[in-house]
Amino acid sequence: MRIRSTLSAVLLCALTAPAHADAVPEPTRVLDHKAAQRLAANKGLTLQWIDWNTRGTAAIRRDNGVWSLRGAQAGAGGPGRLFLDGTITEIGAGYFTFEGRIAISDTPDAGRRCDKTKTWHFAVTQNRPYYRLREFEWCDGLTDYIDIHF
Template sequence: MRAFSTRLVLLPVALAGGFAMVAPSGASSSIEASRYPKPPLEATRVLDRVTLNRLVQNKGMSLQWISWDDSRGTVSARMVDGRMRLTGSQFATNGPGQIMLDGYVTELGTGYFTFEGKIRIIDAPDGGRVCEADKSWHFAITQQRRYFRLREFEWCDDLTDYIDIYF
């Protein structure tokens, strides 16, 4: 006689402000649905409309280890209940490198914004490298560039990671 095992499969369900993993109807699970990231209590502080428009109408993102050319990644900046949700990713076209970000913008000022959330770099510039942090990040425009650059350059293993969001 052959023994069979059953396995509970959780399905991703989109919710305002995140995703939840839930069991299909009729199934039971001891795993609670959780959302990431948790929205901040305060609304996004918009101190500069030009910066707000540049971020909402952005033209993608890049990590220099992956590419600065036409293979930019995508960024979504949208208001959810008065809070700006920011998600983005870029995947290498000729290799395994990738970057992802997910969180909320807490403040938009003249030429800068503050982002609370997670940034994850995988396999860039070398296979096996994994950098991930969930914290407060600062992006700013410097030297009249056409992008916001992450100001924390060496936040993981002493390599300088240039993360840019273009406008």
Template sequence: MVRPPAAESPVQRTEVLDRGALNRLRRNSGMSLQWISWDNSRGHLRVEERDGLVLLRGTQQQRNGPGRLEIDGVVLRIDRTSFVFRGRIDIHQAPGDRAECPRSGDLHFRVTGSRRYWRMQEMETCGRLTDYVDIYF
């Protein structure tokens, strides 16, 4: 008999391995999806903390267009250069033939080099285009 995969366990608390990184996330300067923000406009990302859990929720709307990015979920773990996010990242009205591009589950964000943002590492989905979702600090 094949058993269904175990459901993701509920998150009790965000594992904070670097307080400085958490502070950068708290004071973030927005988020972006590259094809929405060619003009350097950013969406708003709200960070809330409730009972030891870090919650993220945000939206970016394409100026003069239908594109939209939405983020909603929790941070499972954060360290100096990365964090793990569990939740939904939805891309609406994507260019080309990818009108909707929902993602859910555990997604990884990482800072590389001297960049001043975390970039989602699961960049490819929904067709052949690459989506760069960035959270700035």
């Protein structure tokens, strides 16, 4: 029984480990300190397919000059899920770049799966109170609005 629970813990760690765990990232380039403070104090994230009223979490961690972002949102009473995990490589006035994984599952339709690791771009446009993912149709032609609110 103890071997099974240890194996389960190891598998859980392997499945939830960040995609960037093997690489030692460069320190985050902070070009605008006010924007960095705004991002660090964010008020959660949303994917329009899940719910704009019930925000998920977007946790920012700073470790030796490297900023990381890990976020998630789950549909209340539904199967939809959003997950982000990676490193913020640059923060500028009205934007940030993020290198890591974004995964969407079971939304807007059951069985939909989008999962990609790459460099992503988020920006504030039209004075909106959030950073929006700028790669809109990155998966299967649907437009996914992923927003990190401030």
